[in-house]
Structures are given as structure tokens and as C-alpha cells.
Amino acid sequence: MTLLQGYPIDPKRRREEEHLRRDTLTVVRKSLYEVELLRVTLEVILMGxxxxxxxxxxxTLILTCH
Structure with a gap:
């Protein structure tokens, strides 16, 4: 039995919290991927x-010299 703040955790609630934690990590990873993609896109545009x-x-240099 796992204790959190002195109260036993219901196995169903623990599963829900683990799913929520995984969903949160998935959202964070996706957000980081999107930010990295935006950074690379802007870098390519600026280099262009x-x-x-x-x-x-x-x-301009060639035309002014001739």
C-alpha cells in the first residue's frame, strides 16, 4: 500500500494519476518538438x-565596379 500525505491511495486513482502524468509528459514533449521545429524553420528562413x-x-558590387 502506497501512502501519499498519510492517506492510502486507491489503485484506481493511482492509475488515473499515472495516465495523467504520462499525458502531461506527452504534451510537454510535443510542445518541445514544436518549439524546436519552429526554431529550425526560423533559422532556415533567416539563413535564406x-x-x-x-x-x-x-x-551591387559587380555592377558598380564595371
Whole structure:
């Protein structure tokens, strides 16, 4: 028998709490995955913008030198 705050835990309640804990962990993992996906997406977009700006700068440099 497991005690929590001095009271015996009903096996049914314990199962419900374990399911809730697993569901909570699943939601947290999914949220972390979504945040990581958003971070990578923004990183790719910013790198694309950086490359575009670099190409624009090179074209400007080439056109002004000739």
C-alpha cells in the first residue's frame, strides 16, 4: 500500500494519476518538438535572407565596379 500525505491511495486513482502524468509528459514533449521545429524553420528562413542579401550586395558590387 502506497501512502501519499498519510492517506492510502486507491489503485484506481493511482492509475488515473499515472495516465495523467504520462499525458502531461506527452504534451510537454510535443510542445518541445514544436518549439524546436519552429526554431529550425526560423533559422532556415533567416539563413535564406542572409544569402539573398549577400547576393544582392555582390551584384551591387559587380555592377558598380564595371
Amino acid at each position: 535572407l542572409l544569402v539573398a542579401l549577400h547576393n544582392l550586395w555582390l551584384m
